[in-house]
Amino acid sequence: MRHSKVKTDKQQYKMKQLFLTIILGLSVSLAFTSCNNDKTKVAVEEEDYQVTKKNFGGDSTSAIAMAFYNQDSIATQFRFYKEVDSLLKSKENEYRKELEKKYRAYQNYEADIQARMERNEITGYQIEEIQKTAMQKQQAIQQFEMQKGEELQKETLQYQLALMNKISEAGKQFSEKRGIDLLFFFQKGGQITYINNAYDVTDEFIRYLNKREGELKQGFEEELEALENEPTVDKGGL
Numbered sequence: 001m002r003h004s005k006v007k008t009d010k011q012q013y014k015m016k017q018l019f020l021t022i023i024l025g026l027s028v029s030l031a032f033t034s035c036n037n038d039k040t041k042v043a044v045e046e047e048d049y050q051v052t053k054k055n056f057g058g059d060s061t062s063a064i065a066m067a068f069y070n071q072d073s074i075a076t077q078f079r080f081y082k083e084v085d086s087l088l089k090s091k092e093n094e095y096r097k098e099l100e101k102k103y104r105a106y107q108n109y110e111a112d113i114q115a116r117m118e119r120n121e122i123t124g125y126q127i128e129e130i131q132k133t134a135m136q137k138q139q140a141i142q143q144f145e146m147q148k149g150e151e152l153q154k155e156t157l158q159y160q161l162a163l164m165n166k167i168s169e170a171g172k173q174f175s176e177k178r179g180i181d182l183l184f185f186f187q188k189g190g191q192i193t194y195i196n197n198a199y200d201v202t203d204e205f206i207r208y209l210n211k212r213e214g215e216l217k218q219g220f221e222e223e224l225e226a227l228e229n230e231p232t233v234d235k236g237g238l
Contacts, residue, residue, distance in 0.1 A: 064181040068195050069202040071187035074167070078209045080216055084163050088156050095152050102141045109137060162223045166216045167209070174208050 075081055113130060116122050122130065175183045180201075186192050209216070 065179050066182040066184075067175075067178075067180050067199050067201040068184040068186045068192075069171075069205040070200070071185045071190075073202045073206060074185075074209070077206045078167075080166075080209070080213050081163065084159055088159055091152060091155070095148055098148070099141070099145055102144060106137050106141060109134070158224055158227045161227055162220060165223065166220065170209055170212060170216060171205070174205055178204075 075085065113122070113134075171183050174180070178201075183201075184192060184195070186195055
C-alpha cells in the first residue's frame with residue numbers, strides 16, 4: 001500500500017514538473033514577444049520676400065535660388081503635423097494596452113493552474129487538455145499582435161505618406177511664390193550632411209503651412225482612402 005502511494009506521489013511530481021516546464025516555456029516566449037514589441041502655433045502673417053539666386057557657374061545663366069527647411073522643426077511646430085502624430089500615437093497606445101491586457105489574462109491563467117497543481121487538484125488526465133488550452137491562448141495573443149500590429153503599421157504609413165504629400169504640395173506653392181528653384185528638407189541623419197544657414201527658410205515655411213492649415217486638411221481623408229489599397233511603402237516616420 002505504501003509502495004503504491006509513493007508511486008502515485010512520484011507520478012504527481014513528474015506531472016507538476018512537466019506542466020511547469022511547458023508553462024514557463026510559454027511565459028518566456030510571450031515575455032520575449034512583448035519586449036520585442038516594445039523594441040510605429042498660432043498662425044502669424046508670413047513674410048513676403050524673394051530668395052536671392054546664387055551663381056554656380058561662370059555666367060549668370062547658371063544662377064539658381066536654393067533653400068531648405070528643417071524637418072524636425074516641421075514636426076514640432078506645424079499644427080496639422082502634430083495633430084496627425086498625436087492621433088497615431090493614440091492608436092499605438094490603444095494597441096499596446098490591449099496586448100498587455102491579453103498578456104496579463106494569460107499570466108492569471110498560468111498562476112491559477114500552478115496553484116491548482118500545488119493543491120493536487122489536477123489529475124494526469126487533465127494535463128493534456130490544460131496544455132492544449134495554454135497553447136491556444138498563446139497563439140491567440142501572437143495572432144492579435146501580428147494582425148493588429150500590421151494593420152496599425154499600414155495605417156501609420158498611409159497617414160505619413162498623405163501628410164508628406166500635403167507638405168510637398170505646399171512646398172511647391174511656397175517655392176513658386178518666392179522664386180525658389182530648389183527646396184530641400186534637412187534632417188539629422190538624413191542624406192544631406194551640411195547646409196549653410198543662409199539658405200534656411202524653416203520659420204517662413206512653417207508660418208506658411210500653419211496659415212494654410214485649413215486648405216491642407218481639405219481632401220486629406222480622400223487621399224488616405226486612395227492610399228488604402230496601394231502597396232505599402234516605407235516612407236520614413238513622422
